[in-house]
Amino acid sequence: MSDSAAVSKPNDYKTDLKPVWCPGCGDFGVLNSLYRAFADLELEPHNSVVVSGIGCSSRLPGYVESYGFNSLHGRALPIATGVKLAAPDLTVVAVGGDGDGIAIGGNHFLHAARRNVDLAYIMMDNEIYGLTKGQAAPTTPTGDKTKSTIYGNPEPAVDPCELAIAFGATWVGRAFSGDVKGTTELMTAAIKHHGFAFLNIISPCVTWRGDDQHKEIRAKLRALPADHDRSSRAAALAYTREADAVTCGVLYSVERPTLVDEIFDIRWKVQNGAPPPTTREILQSFL
Amino acid sequence: MSDSAAVSKPNDYKTDLKPVWCPGCGDFGVLNSLYRAFADLELEPHNSVVVSGIGCSSRLPGYVESYGFNSLHGRALPIATGVKLAAPDLTVVAVGGDGDGIAIGGNHFLHAARRNVDLAYIMMDNEIYGLTKGQAAPTTPTGDKTKSTIYGNPEPAVDPCELAIAFGATWVGRAFSGDVKGTTELMTAAIKHHGFAFLNIISPCVTWRGDDQHKEIRAKLRALPADHDRSSRAAALAYTREADAVTCGVLYSVERPTLVDEIFDIRWKVQNGAPPPTTREILQSFL
Amino acid sequence: MPTQDLTIAIVGSGGDGVITAGELVAQAAARRGLHVMKTEAYGPQIRGGESSCTVRLGVEPLLAPSDTVDVLVVFGWADYQRFRSEIVPARDAIVIYESASPAAPAAEADQLFLPLPLEQLARNAAGSTASKNVVTLGILCEMFGLPTESIEAALRHKFGRKKAAVLENVVKAFEAGCRTGRELMATDERIAAKRLAFSDAEPLLMMSGNEAAAVAAVHAGCRFFAGYPITPSSEVLHFLGEWMPKVGGVVLQTEDELAAIGAVVGASFAGVKALTSTSGPGLSLMSEMITLSAMAEVPTVIINVQRGGPSTGIPTKSEQSDLMHALYGGHGDTPRVVIAPVDVADCFHATVDAFNIAEQLQMPVIVLSDQAIGQRKETLPIGAFEHKVIDRRTPTADELADYARYRDTKSGISPMATPGIPGGTYQTNGLEHDESGRPNSMHVVHEKMNAKRYRKLAELDSFADAVRRHGPKNAKIGIICWGSSQGSVVDALGRLAAKGIAASAFVPRLLSPFPAAAAREFIASVEQILVVEISFSGQFHAYLRSCIDLPAGRTHLLSRSGAKNLTAIEVEQEVTRILSPSRDSKEVYA
Amino acid sequence: MPTQDLTIAIVGSGGDGVITAGELVAQAAARRGLHVMKTEAYGPQIRGGESSCTVRLGVEPLLAPSDTVDVLVVFGWADYQRFRSEIVPARDAIVIYESASPAAPAAEADQLFLPLPLEQLARNAAGSTASKNVVTLGILCEMFGLPTESIEAALRHKFGRKKAAVLENVVKAFEAGCRTGRELMATDERIAAKRLAFSDAEPLLMMSGNEAAAVAAVHAGCRFFAGYPITPSSEVLHFLGEWMPKVGGVVLQTEDELAAIGAVVGASFAGVKALTSTSGPGLSLMSEMITLSAMAEVPTVIINVQRGGPSTGIPTKSEQSDLMHALYGGHGDTPRVVIAPVDVADCFHATVDAFNIAEQLQMPVIVLSDQAIGQRKETLPIGAFEHKVIDRRTPTADELADYARYRDTKSGISPMATPGIPGGTYQTNGLEHDESGRPNSMHVVHEKMNAKRYRKLAELDSFADAVRRHGPKNAKIGIICWGSSQGSVVDALGRLAAKGIAASAFVPRLLSPFPAAAAREFIASVEQILVVEISFSGQFHAYLRSCIDLPAGRTHLLSRSGAKNLTAIEVEQEVTRILSPSRDSKEVYA
């Protein structure tokens, strides 16, 4: 891959680590889409960083030929933010589960989106905690029976896309991992977006949500109407908290300066062409 | 106050602790409104609990004759949730700053609202970190100079009311602490609401945001139109992220079961009239 | 000659039914009053990866999993690779394995290797290889004298809800296995020596340490649980999720561990006994709130089931490396109590103790369990679950007349009012405060309140069950260990005694405040000292040293990383090394 | 006879201008080459409450704030009440106070009390009581020989940007004060003894420990800071917020401390030296991520400025009670380095050391400072800020050819590639992993990697500045203390020496790994040992005991709560008690 003239192929991004996922897990579709998106974008592995939290889905960086960090449960976004701010030229992709991103990591989701950190955040939403063997997530529908809610979940679910918009994300999309082509396209667009792009990928957990998930979701799939106004919060809102549909596509997309843009802007003004001060010069300010 | 026949007066809720707030701080207006709201609702001090985090605003419970808990920075809502679920008959009010509730405590705000925990959450929003002497908060407008952003804040602000709606709050209002009458009314309604009620009170910090805040906000004050549809997310959205207005009133109000309702419902079904099992009976399940 | 203590391990991958087979053996044995200890292990695959189940059966109560297995069943040798350092066949083990699985090793020493066409047998009997685990069960029953009828009954119970044809096939497979087992009996006289000889006794309960702790919470009057799922402690959440509604309590699955311990503080402040349960990463996140629990004097109970660390570490394996964090985690001078259960039954008792202590002393109490006892299943008589419960004392009318929440009493314990009690209103906080709870930053007040908060711990000077002692007085060597290590250490004491070596053990359950006087006495009573722990950096040893003087020259240390159970052999060998004239064990102070 | 060491304290409330007055004295003195140590204290009020400013001026370098004040200015006796245990007038102090303020106490011993109509003087001179602090400055200048012209120049500088009339009034007030001061000179001969005698020297820098640490970060090549505001460490954020843009670095104010340390791990992983800064509550929240930094071997530097604990505690006052959490906080076996600066200058050096060590050893390094040195201002020559910087080593071509991020080398240190380096790609994680970074849960791998991670610490065996030693060899008493306590302890050594008592001090800067050999040597060289620390529960003493044998019978402990600075008198008295025949000091092991 270091020969950037060569055309990239999805397989170039495979590592020799075998995924630990269950047969039939939706995350395979996400991974395959990611290989394709990386190839389509001709990303250089050594200039790409994939950061995740902890969960079945968060195992993903291990399977991607790039720099990768499978970090702590819920902390993918602070780490990814640190990477991007420290080395703005890198392509940074954060990935993880719905529990990782909305339960324990919900606050970082809010603030990374608000700051418009230029990275793609890909959530593998299976409406459950997969790795810990099937407890309710903040995305699990009310009434559902899970390991932690054997009499039915008493809590309502949130819509990750609605949250992302309220948080200030500048690009918000929804995809279904069973549709690798569509997912690849959306992932490519998310990575290309200048700013914080949130892609919620419905990625069924066959082990704890049942084998029918794939089928049920497929039945609910809808595409956005062609005239959907991506720049309108209100328009996007109409495709959130959907009861009987899973509408895929780019719900929302606007442009505003990213955090790096703002930081560079300040730096530019403050430095005003002057060379960076030495320690001695800084010390003079204490005289 | 234990004689519940007596009519309550605002002064009944004063403790002998003198507020540490700066002269002119907006939080005085919030406190006075709270005394009035408690009196109007004839709350019994021993059946009321006021929980806060840490910040200038979070000092409030110390000044209210009730059970009170000035807890940890950002953790008012988990504690208040514990109180309410453990003792559902109590009136529970959570209070705190914008930093407390949206920076460090943002995730708990999301989940307490999502769960529709039956409490009133009152945010004293001064667009700054008061107690730590004036750093930018997630509510501080872009470009503002603060102790931590002396070249101007590079980050955008969120609208707490927009967040609350996306989080799933069932009652969302905005008030201005300078208007004690209006604030008292909204606070009373928030406490009465069955479910998670969020009241964002614009409460100026004269020390770190300047003495003009009161005046500037007053100039922007607007009331909601009489025909505002409180049950519509989209209608409420129109009064969020306002640039030149501060629209006060009840932006959003809907009814759905609270977490306590759901828990009681499950308990009812599961117990089905049977007496609670003894330790021995529970142990039998391991035979 | 038949045996009274038999360990069977079954190894395979996802679809092989390893866990079901092990569970059926264990359940049937417990119903017949046999003592059982069952452990499971898995590869990294979420589903369908390698798995193993090890069941120890004994006529006498069992102390720990055995070091080696007497009977090993292998469905695939590739799967076995992952477990080879943990599941070690005895020198005279019988190894039954799928003859179609390649790369079988050669038998060693007195081992008997029996390659069998298990899949073939299943296909012939039941038309599918899926019931090869049931075939195996039949074989094991007949060869090793397991309670055949009980297992068949358990099988019928388990598959009874399925279609009749399914059940029929299961029974056929079982019977085919039994036949094969009977045939095999005659092929080698070594098999007879591995037959279990037992007579029926009262049925025993079978549960894990996590389940025992959860039962304890309900028993202790806890009616509020808040937690966030984490391996290996989620069973507490699951169990209470099932039972709390029945007893009128609340279970809240929070957004994270910060909220879990926060909700527990809130519920306890409101007057309800409250619990959370977690593992290392979660305990780390709870640090700050634990200091609030200590400062605001709100009783909390935290069960921490240790796993391999640091960081996400090794979630499914045991280690004793959260000790220092449990003892000292959190900034400031934070008094707390740490109590470590030594086995499954003690997960029950330690948890009830924790509630009793928390309510009395109004501070955080950490139950420091680990994966080894938290997730293994043990049999116990129902009589093992008696434990006195102490409730929170509400303030008297006199105390309320002139109420000060943090009254500086002689014991340091102040009367705690809770919302709902008229006249008891107070405002508390995590800021330093005076006796009424008002913020105060003066040194004199800080010193007085620190003293008050720490003084409460003196109540535990008279705590009855602070230490478990084993072995003779004045032994040649005294072993100091804690928590789940007790099992293998006590096992080792027996072996050493059989060799004529007088060894004893000192196992503090109460880790903080540390029972220093008792420890000093023990140290004085033995010749050599061996500290045993499953922590690479030797956390327990460092802690011991900070509490008592460990005599230089005669103190030794066996400390290593986890992810492998402590075995009696390890301990025995270490003791032998220490007592041998040319010893080379890790002597701590040369 | 004039003095070479003078401490002035000014006490008042919000509008009194206490802080400005103190700042002006300190600045002017520093410009003239006088050594200055300045501390401030406040009541709970956010603005307008009680405040105090204490300035010590010396011809020789100063070690610590003085135990007592020579000159006390009181604008209001009610305000003074709050500080009475911290700001103690010397036996022969001169106390100048507003004569209109009620409830003045009586002078004790040789004290000279001078009630003055300060407000009246200000009103007469400048038309308003607002400039009473400036009047007071004039009085102090003339009475105690402060550099009058420099102070006047500083006043002109400070008020120069205001309206001309304002400046004019300020100057009038100052002159009126000077006049009053001159008049007072003659009224009592005791005043002359308090006049400062000094000759001009090179101007000195004046800064706080937090500022010194922030400068150090820039000096060390740190170009990424993420933090969350918290008292008493926010100055690091503020300073870097100003300077990082100038040097091309990034400052991120995060949503909380979890994110702060997370961003630091991310930035460092990406190849940039990175820092966060916090205080106790924040350090508690960082626990889990610190274990990740250790596990994934990502260099991080964490400055923790201690305050009173536990919980929110006493945010504005100092204490040494985060020690155990710094050393052991976080689950699992988590190697880390802890280094404690002993004074303001050392906040600079310790921070540079921390970066050097973090980059070399690829692990978390905690700089354990405290409010006492973090927020007090000291004067320092510019030459004090030299310190060699070590940068991260990037992998060689050979290492990349067959790259394994966690290569199990002899030293334990592995070559670290960072994003952007072709051929260096790897996937890391907080799960236990093999040499390539692939998750692995086998015991053998875990043991090997634990050993590798801890082995790295051995590099610090040769760390040059691990310990600061003071006083004679073979002293009658050896004091062991740490961090900011050094100042008063060394002050006490001098006083003891003057009394003919040979006392010495051993102050480890490197707290973990602990310089045990040096400590043993020190202990062997002294007769009695006194451990000094500002922690109620004696954390340092417990830690010392876990590292080295403290001899029973001759080890003593001075440990108490914070929120009051350690004074030389306390130490001196404790030593005297220990060395007196009928001693009653806290002996540690009776």
Ligand SMILES: Cc1ncc(C[n+]2csc(CCOP(=O)(O)OP(=O)(O)O)c2C)c(N)n1
């Ligand atoms: C601090 C902490 N708490 C809890 C856990 C246990 N844990 C690991 S993954 C996970 C949730 C997994 O759900 P999700 O993020 O949705 O990922 P999925 O497995 O469903 O892909 C939890 C609770 C942990 N590793 N760390």
Ligand SMILES: Cc1ncc(C[n+]2csc(CCOP(=O)(O)OP(=O)(O)O)c2C)c(N)n1
């Ligand atoms: C864990 C933790 N981090 C940081 C702090 C320091 N701190 C105290 S209050 C506060 C923010 C105050 O802002 P806000 O919540 O808006 O309240 P205000 O003072 O403005 O009313 C901070 C950062 C703390 N006490 N605890």
Ligand code: SF4
């Ligand atoms: S448990 Fe669910 S989410 Fe996890 S790997 Fe299996 S199918 Fe996928």
Ligand code: SF4
């Ligand atoms: S600092 Fe600001 S928020 Fe705090 S008390 Fe003063 S005016 Fe109010």
Ligand SMILES: [Mg+2]
């Ligand atoms: Mg999930």
Ligand SMILES: [Mg+2]
């Ligand atoms: Mg604020």
